[in-house]
Amino acid sequence: MLERRLRSHRLSAPAPTIAAAAEHMLATQGQEFWGGRWALAARTKGDPSVRDVDAVFDGGQIVRSWTMRGTIHVIPARDLGWVLSLTGERQSRAAAGVHRAEGIDGDELGRAERLAMAALAGGDRLTRKELFAAFERGGVSTAGQRGYHLLVALSVRNLVCQGPVVPREAGPSREQYIVRSDEWLREPSWPADPLAEFFARYIASHGPAGVRDFSWWSGLPLGVCRAAAEAASDRLSVVADDGDRLYVAAGPSPRTSAGAHEVIALPPFEEYYLSYADRAVPCAPEFLAHVGPSMNGIVRPILIARGEVVGVWTHSLAVGRHSEAPLPELFAPESATDAEVGAALDRYRAFITA
Numbered sequence: 001m002l003e004r005r006l007r008s009h010r011l012s013a014p015a016p017t018i019a020a021a022a023e024h025m026l027a028t029q030g031q032e033f034w035g036g037r038w039a040l041a042a043r044t045k046g047d048p049s050v051r052d053v054d055a056v057f058d059g060g061q062i063v064r065s066w067t068m069r070g071t072i073h074v075i076p077a078r079d080l081g082w083v084l085s086l087t088g089e090r091q092s093r094a095a096a097g098v099h100r101a102e103g104i105d106g107d108e109l110g111r112a113e114r115l116a117m118a119a120l121a122g123g124d125r126l127t128r129k130e131l132f133a134a135f136e137r138g139g140v141s142t143a144g145q146r147g148y149h150l151l152v153a154l155s156v157r158n159l160v161c162q163g164p165v166v167p168r169e170a171g172p173s174r175e176q177y178i179v180r181s182d183e184w185l186r187e188p189s190w191p192a193d194p195l196a197e198f199f200a201r202y203i204a205s206h207g208p209a210g211v212r213d214f215s216w217w218s219g220l221p222l223g224v225c226r227a228a229a230e231a232a233s234d235r236l237s238v239v240a241d242d243g244d245r246l247y248v249a250a251g252p253s254p255r256t257s258a259g260a261h262e263v264i265a266l267p268p269f270e271e272y273y274l275s276y277a278d279r280a281v282p283c284a285p286e287f288l289a290h291v292g293p294s295m296n297g298i299v300r301p302i303l304i305a306r307g308e309v310v311g312v313w314t315h316s317l318a319v320g321r322h323s324e325a326p327l328p329e330l331f332a333p334e335s336a337t338d339a340e341v342g343a344a345l346d347r348y349r350a351f352i353t354a
Contacts, residue, residue, distance in 0.1 A: 006307050009043065012256045018041065029275075058163075068087040082194045102146050161179060164179070199229055203247045217275045262340065282308060290331065
């Protein structure tokens with residue numbers, strides 16, 4: 001199970017480029033911007049740097065947006081539209097209570113849309129602060145969390161997304177420019193059967209996995225997910241069936257690289273850990289609380305050794321501190337050697353300081 005998942009995730013069978021890794025994963029969790037970028041770099045051959053990932057954002061091949069479950073992901077630009085066609089309305093309904101509490105009704109959202117579309121017209125790009133200032137000038141308050149919720153609402157309707165990277169001196173950027181989707185998503189694709197495509201792409205990048213896993217990951221109801229599995233059946237192989245089928249992609253699977261690392265440092269909210277209904281498969285139950293989600297929803301960066309979660313690690317991106325050594329915390333000392341852990345964290349450090 002773990003060996004096959006490592007290959008599906010491209011952690012032991014890395015993709016040739018950052019863009020190819022993003023396409024394979026379809027949607028890669030990216031609540032922490034640095035984490036989403038490292039997740040793709042960790043799945044790519046060679047030693048790509050954060051600047052290499054940023055270049056793919058700047059080139060328009062990948063974007064970041066709230067693709068499902070009210071959670072922000074990195075996704076190929078060409079895939080954003082059809083994914084949101086499946087998940088956007090459900091995300092909007094889930095946000096209705098928050099909108100009522102914040103006083104965001106249909107008229108207010110309409111005003112925010114008109115202001116955003118005008119401010120971003122003609123290829124203009126704005127930071128979040130600049131977009132919120134445009135809202136304020138137009139009479140739409142961004143006080144408290146209102147600005148954030150307005151941005152999410154416009155994003156799940158695929159009106160705006162986060163594209164090019166905002167430059168930052170003395171360290172890796174923490175921010176992206178907001179752009180109009182209709183101007184930035186230059187070559188959108190649209191599968192013949194988006195629901196089948198959604199399930200098949202999830203299994204290709206996460207299998208072995210089942211319908212319940214996909215339901216958790218996508219935020220779609222179980223009944224819809226069962227229909228998705230049936231629609232994608234010609235692209236799947238069943239590898240286990242004990243009442244809850246587990247699938248992998250049909251055909252040859254990615255081949256393990258001869259230079260694959262057995263110990264890997266992975267980011268917070270990592271797909272390999274978080275994107276399943278049962279996280280005890282890669283992580284012993286007694287250690288789940290150490291990883292999260294915690295009471296505040298945080299999922300910590302993890303260390304995996306031969307497919308198992310064996311520890312967590314910390315690192316600061318504060319100016320002047322991003323070049324400091326990351327600090328590991330193993331659950332059991334014998335799970336990985338100091339040299340293995342050190343090499344894994346050195347790969348991340350080289351990525352973030354390049």
